Amino acid sequence: MAADAELLIDRRRLRRKLSLWRVLGIGGLVVAVGAVGLRVRSGGEALSLGSVRPQIARISVGGFIAGSESTTKLIERVRDSSAVQGVVVSISSPGGTTTGSEELYRNLRSLAEKKPMVAFVDGTAASGAYIAAIAADHIVARETALVGSIGVLFQYPDLSGLLDKVGVKVESVKSAPLKAEPSGFTPTSPEARAALAAVVGDTYAWFKGLVADRRKMNDKELAAVSDGRVFSGRQSVPLKLVDGLGGERQAIAWLEAEKGVAKDLPVLDWKPTTKSDFRLWSALGIGADLVGLDGLATRLRRVSDETASLAEGGLLVLWRPGSADAAR
Numbered sequence: 001m002a003a004d005a006e007l008l009i010d011r012r013r014l015r016r017k018l019s020l021w022r023v024l025g026i027g028g029l030v031v032a033v034g035a036v037g038l039r040v041r042s043g044g045e046a047l048s049l050g051s052v053r054p055q056i057a058r059i060s061v062g063g064f065i066a067g068s069e070s071t072t073k074l075i076e077r078v079r080d081s082s083a084v085q086g087v088v089v090s091i092s093s094p095g096g097t098t099t100g101s102e103e104l105y106r107n108l109r110s111l112a113e114k115k116p117m118v119a120f121v122d123g124t125a126a127s128g129a130y131i132a133a134i135a136a137d138h139i140v141a142r143e144t145a146l147v148g149s150i151g152v153l154f155q156y157p158d159l160s161g162l163l164d165k166v167g168v169k170v171e172s173v174k175s176a177p178l179k180a181e182p183s184g185f186t187p188t189s190p191e192a193r194a195a196l197a198a199v200v201g202d203t204y205a206w207f208k209g210l211v212a213d214r215r216k217m218n219d220k221e222l223a224a225v226s227d228g229r230v231f232s233g234r235q236s237v238p239l240k241l242v243d244g245l246g247g248e249r250q251a252i253a254w255l256e257a258e259k260g261v262a263k264d265l266p267v268l269d270w271k272p273t274t275k276s277d278f279r280l281w282s283a284l285g286i287g288a289d290l291v292g293l294d295g296l297a298t299r300l301r302r303v304s305d306e307t308a309s310l311a312e313g314g315l316l317v318l319w320r321p322g323s324a325d326a327a328r
Contacts (some may be wrong), residue, residue, distance in 0.1 A: 002130035008038035029259075056252060056267045057084045057115075065096030065128045067103050070272035075107045078270055079114050084260040087117040088251055089136055095127030098152065098203055104128075116259035121145040121242065126230055130241075131207070134214040138258070139242040140251040147241050150211060151228035152204045154196055158185050162324040215240050 025062075057198065093103065102202045111117060112135060119133040121141035126149035127296055133139050133147075134149050139145055163185060164167065170185040181192035188196075217240055224233070225239050236242040244250060248267070255261040 010012060046317040054085050054265055055083055056086045056088060056255065056261065056265050057081070057270045058088045058090055058267050059270055061089060061091045061104070061132050062093050065093055065104060065168060066100040067097070067252045068100070068272065071104065072107050074270055075111050079111045085265060086259060087111060087115050087250060088253075089117060089119045089132065090268065091119060091121050091125045091129050091133055091250065092110065092123035093126070093129035093132075094124055095129050095131075097128070101128030101233040105131045105135045109131060112136060116255050116261055118251045118254050118325050120248050121147060122248070123231065124230075125153065131210065134211060136253075138244075138254050140244045140246050140248075140254065141236060141242040141246050142247065144234045145233040145236075146230045147236040148182075148208060149228060150226040152200050152207060154200050156182050158182075158187065158253055159184050160186050163203065190288040210257075219248055253322070 003050050020192070026069060041222075059075065059078065069105055078087060108117070113158060117136045119136035119139045121133060121139065122145070123142070124146040125133045125139075125141070126146055130148060130150065156271065170183070172179060172183070172185075178192055178195055182188045182196065206271065208222055212219075212224065217225075222270065225241055231239060233242060236246060244254070256263050
């Protein structure tokens with residue numbers, strides 16, 4: 001009887017231990033799921049649970065620049081974060097749409113008014129990407145980076161010759177001669193070309209005015225850099241397109257020396273996300289992080305953004321080797 005009693009007690013002890021481990025396991029799972037959710041809600045920064053500690057936020061501008069609500073919300077989160085002591089905008093992009101570049105510029109200027117910010121040209125800051133760079137008060141570029149391409153582009157296909165060969169004619173009824181011009185189905189009239197040139201010229205003047213104001217250039221200095229060409233990082237310093245040469249470490253050193261940002265703060269990536277991203281792109285991104293492919297989902301998202309923007313059409317501030325990238 002005594003042996004049976006001891007056996008019963010041992011079984012009860014074992015059950016209590018198993019129950020404890022079950023509770024701990026479920027608790028760990030809840031914490032893990034909560035961490036993933038916090039990562040998505042907080043913008044996908046590299047160390048979400050550590051996002052309350054003092055840090056320098058890194059915002060990456062890459063690929064084709066288009067209007068993005070998720071990027072706007074990301075910049076707002078960085079601006080409102082008490083943990084962020086400074087911001088590095090890391091740029092490697094050939095540009096994008098004029099409206100997308102303007103939106104990014106204005107959002108970054110709003111951020112710079114509240115947080116110390118420096119731009120770092122890691123590869124290319126051309127056209128619309130250069131508009132993003134000049135939102136910062138200081139620009140550091142690698143010696144071999146490509147900078148500039150100050151100009152505006154409007155491109156459209158002329159299919160009229162092909163349609164004539166295959167015997168296809170497109171008819172249209174318009175409220176005015178310049179409605180829906182250029183169409184691509186007929187040769188562009190001189191009047192339509194002049195109207196388009198006026199729009200391109202006005203946007204080009206806006207771009208140059210932005211550069212002159214932000215980079216403190218006179219007319220002669222502006223004329224030397226605004227013919228649509230790109231310059232190396234080494235060429236860009238005397239031309240006043242950038243302020244210094246180096247890598248991200250030099251950009252951060254400027255924040256520490258000139259803006260009073262504490263030294264040796266961790267630099268954490270802040271990445272945009274949306275509610276719809278959580279179902280697909282964020283899930284892919286989190287999974288890719290776990291297997292060491294953290295850039296895969298970001299690259300796929302950029303391809304999607306560029307395809308959508310090109311389909312919508314409009315003016316571009318974009319540098320593409322082999323094409324005339326500036327209309328003046």
